[in-house]
Every structure is written in structure tokens, then in C-alpha cells.
Amino acid sequence: MNSPVYIMWLRQLKRYWRSKPRIVGSLAQPLLFLVALGFGFGPIFQKAGGGNYIEFLAPGIIAMSILFTAMFNGIEIIWDRQFGFLKETLVAPISRFKIMIGRTLGGATVALIQGFIVFILSIFVGFRPTNVPMILLSFVFMFLIAIIFTAFGTAIASRLSDMQGFQLIMNFIIMPLFFLSGALFPLDNLPSALSLVIKMNPLSYGVDGIRASLTGVTHLGILVDLSVMIVIALVITFIGSYLFSKMEI
Amino acid sequence: MEDVISVKNLVKKFGSFTAVDNISFTVKKGEIFSFLGPNGAGKTTTIKMLTTLLRPTSGEMRINGFSPVKQTDGARHSFGIVFQDPSLDDELTAYENMEFHAVLYGVKKELRAKRITSLLKLVELWNRRDEQVKTFSGGMKRRLEIARGLIHHPKILFLDEPTLGLDPQTRNFLWGYIKEMNKKEKMTVFLTTHYMEEADKISDKIAIIDKGKIMQIGTPDEIKKQTSSVSLEEAFLKLTGRNIREESAGSLDHLRMRRRLWGGGRR
Numbered sequence: 001m002n003s004p005v006y007i008m009w010l011r012q013l014k015r016y017w018r019s020k021p022r023i024v025g026s027l028a029q030p031l032l033f034l035v036a037l038g039f040g041f042g043p044i045f046q047k048a049g050g051g052n053y054i055e056f057l058a059p060g061i062i063a064m065s066i067l068f069t070a071m072f073n074g075i076e077i078i079w080d081r082q083f084g085f086l087k088e089t090l091v092a093p094i095s096r097f098k099i100m101i102g103r104t105l106g107g108a109t110v111a112l113i114q115g116f117i118v119f120i121l122s123i124f125v126g127f128r129p130t131n132v133p134m135i136l137l138s139f140v141f142m143f144l145i146a147i148i149f150t151a152f153g154t155a156i157a158s159r160l161s162d163m164q165g166f167q168l169i170m171n172f173i174i175m176p177l178f179f180l181s182g183a184l185f186p187l188d189n190l191p192s193a194l195s196l197v198i199k200m201n202p203l204s205y206g207v208d209g210i211r212a213s214l215t216g217v218t219h220l221g222i223l224v225d226l227s228v229m230i231v232i233a234l235v236i237t238f239i240g241s242y243l244f245s246k247m248e249i
Numbered sequence: 250m251e252d253v254i255s256v257k258n259l260v261k262k263f264g265s266f267t268a269v270d271n272i273s274f275t276v277k278k279g280e281i282f283s284f285l286g287p288n289g290a291g292k293t294t295t296i297k298m299l300t301t302l303l304r305p306t307s308g309e310m311r312i313n314g315f316s317p318v319k320q321t322d323g324a325r326h327s328f329g330i331v332f333q334d335p336s337l338d339d340e341l342t343a344y345e346n347m348e349f350h351a352v353l354y355g356v357k358k359e360l361r362a363k364r365i366t367s368l369l370k371l372v373e374l375w376n377r378r379d380e381q382v383k384t385f386s387g388g389m390k391r392r393l394e395i396a397r398g399l400i401h402h403p404k405i406l407f408l409d410e411p412t413l414g415l416d417p418q419t420r421n422f423l424w425g426y427i428k429e430m431n432k433k434e435k436m437t438v439f440l441t442t443h444y445m446e447e448a449d450k451i452s453d454k455i456a457i458i459d460k461g462k463i464m465q466i467g468t469p470d471e472i473k474k475q476t477s478s479v480s481l482e483e484a485f486l487k488l489t490g491r492n493i494r495e496e497s498a499g500s501l502d503h504l505r506m507r508r509r510l511w512g513g514g515r516r
Contacts, residue, residue, distance in 0.1 A: 003352075004352060004353050006352075007348075007349055007352040007353065011338065011341065011345075011349060014340065014341060014345070015338075015340045015341075018340050018381070019340070083334070083335070083336075083339075084332055084334045084335050084336030084337075085336055085337065085338050087302065087332055087336050088332075088336040088337075088350070089353065090301075090302060091300050091301060091302060091325055091328075091330055092325060092350070092353035092354060093321075093322045093325035093326045093353075093354060093355070094353055094355075248302065248303055248304070
């Protein structure tokens with residue numbers, strides 16, 4: 001294979017594979033969430049009639065690890081930009097769309113691998129998927145989350161000139177996306193304002209989709225989840241490519 | 250000889266600041282053309298416009314017959330570039346950086362390995378081809394970037410301060426090599442530098458630019474004669490004055506510092 005899209009994809013994977021400390025570091029957080037929250041809130045959740053909390057929580061934490069990795073991979077374009085490598089790709093005779101697609105697919109693949117590892121970890125912590133053939137469908141949702149948020153990160157990053165805004169992104173975008181997605185708590189009987197916000201959050205559909213395919217419990221409906229995610233993935237990739245193509249060095 | 254680069258009434262404004270102020274010049278095929286000027290004179294901005302990275306506010310440009318604004322693909326195939334700041338991927342090896350570039354420029358698979366091998370041997374990095382670029386010294390990175398810029402056999406090579414911070418040995422090696430490529434392949438070289446003796450020695454033609462305007466253009470001897478100076482450095486100072494230019498620290502400087510703090514001084 002020698003297409004530009006493929007080589008961009010391969011580069012993201014090589015960079016991921018070579019930064020072992022980053023891999024370990026980015027797995028520590030989901031594991032901590034699984035163990036601390038899973039076992040910490042487990043008894044209360046059970047008493048309240050919610051069933052096994054680990055069972056409920058694991059899909060949310062898988063989604064979280066994908067969200068974080070994908071956003072970081074997208075935003076990483078700021079490094080590329082500031083340290084010159086982006087210039088090298090931007091003066092090359094290929095379309096910006098291809099650069100963006102290759103990079104997004106690469107970042108999304110990395111995020112998917114990360115999600116898969118967390119999935120395995122969660123099994124060790126006690127998570128038991130109820131429907132084994134449906135695991136395949138959960139990968140589709142994982143991949144869609146990965147695509148959406150890598151493209152989203154890229155879109156944001158193409159509007160930023162340096163990492164100064166990174167803390168803002170972390171606190172005002174990534175964290176709210178995660179906490180307001182139904183990753184940690186069930187969506188039944190919520191205050192209507194909160195419920196509305198959650199329904200506007202793309203990650204909610206991803207979390208619900210993974211949960212539906214792995215445990216059979218769904219709040220929004222698996223078909224709704226799937227269609228919403230596909231539409232958002234297409235729209236955000238389009239917006240990301242547009243913003244990226246307008247980027248000047 | 251035909252003009253391989255032509256620039257007419259080129260202007261670039263950033264808000265109310267005019268970085269490049271109505272400049273015109275031509276570069277002939279096979280020429281070594283130097284763009285000299287103090288910090289902030291508009292050298293890099295001009296190179297960015299010629300290499301399709303920035304859009305001009307107004308004016309005409311042609312590069313190997315293509316417009317960098319409208320015919321970006323044709324223009325991009327025509328040149329190779331070594332940027333002022335390193336533009337390698339630190340996490341990739343020397344060979345991978347070369348291969349990445351070759352694929353982006355559509356160099357055929359059969360040719361790729363052959364060209365990469367010969368170029369890496371030429372810049373004496375063949376033995377280190379499988380090492381990650383982050384282990385390289387500044388001089389080695391520069392050599393690799395020059396080799397990379399040549400993989401697709403460009404008609405024009407842009408060098409933005411290629412010898413900044415390099416030791417005399419490496420500088421000597423680079424200029425020797427560039428001169429040879431220029432002679433053998435009839436490759437046009439467009440460069441900027443702060444080292445006046447180097448510019449004097451290597452250039453066929455020099456343009457001295459200050460505050461976005463071209464102050465003087467000609468062969469090194471012509472410029473010295475016109476300003477009745479003995480050296481190019483003297484001519485340069487006469488044309489651009491002795492005031493030290495201040496450049497505000499951009500976001501890049503801040504980021505470099507942060508990265509040093511985070512990355513344990515990798516760069």
C-alpha cells in the first residue's frame with residue numbers, strides 16, 4: 001500500500017506503539033475509575049435496585065477511555081503544527097481532505113485499541129458481557145465514538161494556535177462530555193434539564209450503544225443510537241475537514 | 250535562461266501590519282538566489298507564500314510556471330523545502346521520515362527505496378537510518394531534512410536558514426552538497442541566511458530585504474559596488490541600518506519552553 005491516507009494512518013499507529021509510557025498512563029485512569037467507582041458505589045447501586053454496578057459502569061468507562069484518547073489524538077495536531085511536522089504534510093501535493101482522513105482514521109484506530117484494552121481490563125475487574133455475539137456490534141459503537149471525537153479534536157485544534165487553550169478544552173469540553181453522558185449513572189428519572197443536555201451529547205448515544213450491545217440494557221434504543229452516531233460521525237468529519245483545510249501556518 | 254520563480258507586486262498584510270510590502274523579483278533556472286534581511290524583514294513570510302502555506306493579500310507569483318494560489322498541486326510538486334524550524338517526526342526513524350515524504354509526493358514504489366538509500370548515504374545517515382529522529386543532533390536533523398526535500402527531485406529547493414546553529418564542518422558539508430546538486434541537476438536554490446560570508450560565497454544573486462521591501466538586488470559584487478563596501482556584511486549594514494530588531498516572543502517560544510519542561514528537554 002502506498003497511498004497518503006494509509007501512510008498517515010500508519011504514522012499515528014507507530015507513534016502510539018512507541019510511546020509505551022503513554023499507553024500505560026492512559027490505562028491507569030480507566031482502571032482506577034472501574035475499581036474505585038465500581039466497587040465503591042456497587043453496594044449502594046445494588047441496594048437501590050440497579051443491579052450490578054460494574055456491569056453498568058464498564059461500558060461507560062470503555063467509552064470514556066475512547067473519548068479521552070480520541071480527543072487527545074485530534075488535539076495533538078497542535079504539536080504537529082508548532083513543531084513543524086504539519087508544515088511538511090501541508091506543502092505536500094495531496095489534498096488536505098486526505099491528510100485529515102488519514103490522521104483521523106489513525107487516531108480513531110488508536111482510540112479503538114485503547115477501548116479494547118479497557119474492555120479486557122474490565123473483564124478482569126468482574127464485567128461479564130451477557131450477549132457474546134453482540135460484542136462485535138459494541139466495536140462498531142466504539143469505532144464511531146473514536147471517529148467522532150478524533151475529528152472533533154482535530155476541528156478544535158485547527159482553530160487553536162497553541163496549547164494554552166488545552167486546559168479549557170479539558171475542563172469545558174472533555175469532562176462535561178464524559179460526566180453528562182450517562183456513563184456513570186442511569187438516565188431514568190433525571191431532572192428534565194439534565195436529561196435534555198444528555199440527549200444533546202453525542203457520547204450518550206455511544207455509551208448507550210455499547211451498553212445495549214454488551215449487556216442488553218438500553219435507554220435510548222440501539223437503532224436510535226446507531227443512526228445518531230453515524231450521522232454525527234459524517235457531519236463532524238465534514239466540519240473537521242473544512243476547518244482543517246482553512247488552516248494557515 | 251527562463252525564470253523559474255517570478256514575483257510581481259507581492260503584498261502580505263497581517264491586520265494592519267504589512268509583512269511583505271509590494272516586492273517584485275525573478276529567479277532564473279539553475280540560479281542560487283539568496284534572500285537576506287534582518288529578523289522580521291519578511292523573508293519567511295515570502296517563502297511561505299511561494300510554498301503555498303500562506304495566501305498573499307495581493308500580487309502575482311509563479312513557481313515553475315504554476316501559481317501557488319490556484320495551482321497548488323503543480324506548485325507543490327515543483328519544490329522541496331527545508332524549513333527554519335525542524336519539521337521531522339521525532340518518533341519516526343530517519344528512514345520512515347524519508348518514506349513518509351516519498352509516499353506523500355507519489356514517488357513510485359520501485360524508485361522509493363533506491364532514492365532513499367542513495368540520499369541517506371549521501372548525507373551520511375545511512376548507518377543511523379533505523380534510529381528515531383529524537384536521538385539525532387541538530388546537524389543530523391538538518392542533513393536528513395535536506396535529503397528528504399530532494400526525494401521527489403524538485404526543480405526548486407527552498408532553504409530557510411538551513412545552517413542556523415550548525416558547526417562549521419556541517420555547514421561546509423551542506424553548502425558543498427547544495428552547490429553540487431545545483432550544478433549537476435540544474436536545481437534552482439532559494440535560500441535565506443544570516444551568515445553573510447556564506448551568502449557571498451555561494452549565491453549567484455542576492456536580494457536584501459528590510460521591513461517588507463527589497464532594498465537592493467543583484468550579484469554579490471554588484472551589491473558591494475553599489476554600496477561601495479568591501480564586504481557583503483558592510484553592504485548589508487549600510488542598507489538595513491545598525492538598529493537591532495526586536496521580535497516579540499511568539500506562541501512558539503512559549504510552547505517550546507513548555508515542551509522542554511514536559512518532555513525533559515528532548516529538543
